Amino acid sequence: MKPFQDYLDTVNAAIAAIPYPEQPSQLYEPISYHMALGGKRVRPVLALMACDALGGNTATALDAAVGIEMFHNFTLLHDDVMDKADVRRGKPTVHRRWNDNIAILSGDTMLTIATQYIAKTGSQAVMDLFNKTAIEIYEGQQWDMNYEERNDVTVDEYINMIRLKTSVLLGCALKTGALLADARDEDANAIYEAGVNMGLAFQLRDDMLDVWGDPVTFGKEIGGDIMNNKKTFLLINAMRLAQGDDANELRHWLNDPYATRDDKVRGVTALYERLGARELAEEAITRYNDLAVAAFKRVKMSDGDQHAFIDLANKLSGRTY
């Protein structure tokens, strides 16, 4: 297998070369703007890595890789409208720079362009996996919105939500690469399972970075989830574990509209540490990362390739960015 950076370069070149029509510019400029915001491009790189490791030609997986990244960016674009988010990667979101209608319509267009890239592979199995995954992601987003209205979300419900909203697309990317390499079913399924567990660890780390991350490497202000009372793994566990004075203090931070950002973030962070929510999150990350590693080990590929995947999983579950 090649170094991560090589696949990343291939992916970035392919994304930069997407031939958007010139007109109507109000439809296509937001798409190329949004795609150029960048990002880690983890999903398309995973597709190429899996294809390569399982004996395929990465050129055959490149269209699917671009389609998956386009799809991922479509979900971000529509999520930004739904969340009324102003900023993504330090720049105005599409609906802020243009407007909601343009964001809705250019998002729709991205979904169809993504499907066109998937269709180019000519693989029914890849198309079916892509569509099934897309539906799961919408369901995850709907659960996420539902949970905003509820105070009794369980840990299991939360894990299932992030599995749908985030993890299955990592599994889909890996399995797509495997399918396009004509891998055996057991390998394609094992690498999918690895991707889903890797995705869970990845998302739980994201929850932690919002609290304990370094604002410089994390790229956004610390404490956004805390300020929004977002029901992350940490808050759900804290609500579950807090008793007596701790429960009163947590309720206070969740309900006091006059709390300053500094006070609230500091107060809730201290509760997360005191109540053991931080430790539980670290344990869960280790558990899901171990499951990902075990699943990668079940996939028939070279030791070197296996190590490359395991290194990547460890990196993503322990990342500081």
Add this chain to the structure above:
Amino acid sequence: MKPFQDYLDTVNAAIAAIPYPEQPSQLYEPISYHMALGGKRVRPVLALMACDALGGNTATALDAAVGIEMFHNFTLLHDDVMDKADVRRGKPTVHRRWNDNIAILSGDTMLTIATQYIAKTGSQAVMDLFNKTAIEIYEGQQWDMNYEERNDVTVDEYINMIRLKTSVLLGCALKTGALLADARDEDANAIYEAGVNMGLAFQLRDDMLDVWGDPVTFGKEIGGDIMNNKKTFLLINAMRLAQGDDANELRHWLNDPYATRDDKVRGVTALYERLGARELAEEAITRYNDLAVAAFKRVKMSDGDQHAFIDLANKLSGRTY
């Protein structure tokens, strides 16, 4: 070929039998609600008719027919958000009954479900046509939004906009049926051309019904386009043709925020008649309908089937509902 009603029954039964998951209900209830609002179901019926007329088995076209109708309804659902429309077919629109976020997300889900139905056909040609058509429809919607901001839209620009926004999907439905019947290229292309021209006549008739329709059979209040200064074929021609006093009067109606509905609709309607815009629309409808009929005649099928299509084209271009 069977009577229209038989195909319609088949389509309605298939739509009623779509197996939506139970949960999350906030995602799937809006979809089944929106799909149950009804409509003429012209597009899926056209797909079945074309498949039948060209020697195919309509059962093989049913999935594609459902996918096309689901896609059409997805565009209506998102258009209702963009247009802030309160009512569709006499009932609250999804974003009014639920909210914008649910309308965006359930619309996205409908697009992917539509794609799943298209994928079920196993035909790459059908998938490619579907995706290409979807992109054209988004472009048409974007031009439509752009034209709201402009006062110098030409007749050609308008025709191209409705070709993209409305007509290509009728062509796509017919060609999809033809492709699934393994029709010859020249037949598939001719029936596509017939559909596009039929769609243009259909949309121009829609513009006219908004002004001269019977509110009972039309199903909505007359004059909606006039009240919104919507740049229809009629208004674009009226703006182009009006001179002197007529131009002043038209400008007055377009710019007076205090005009009553009755006065404005009566005044603009009279201008459309006096300036010859009504006649131009009737002529254009006849012209596009003639082109549709000529294209249907080029398709190799039985005389009876040809007459069925021509009857339908005449009906849709002259419809009062």
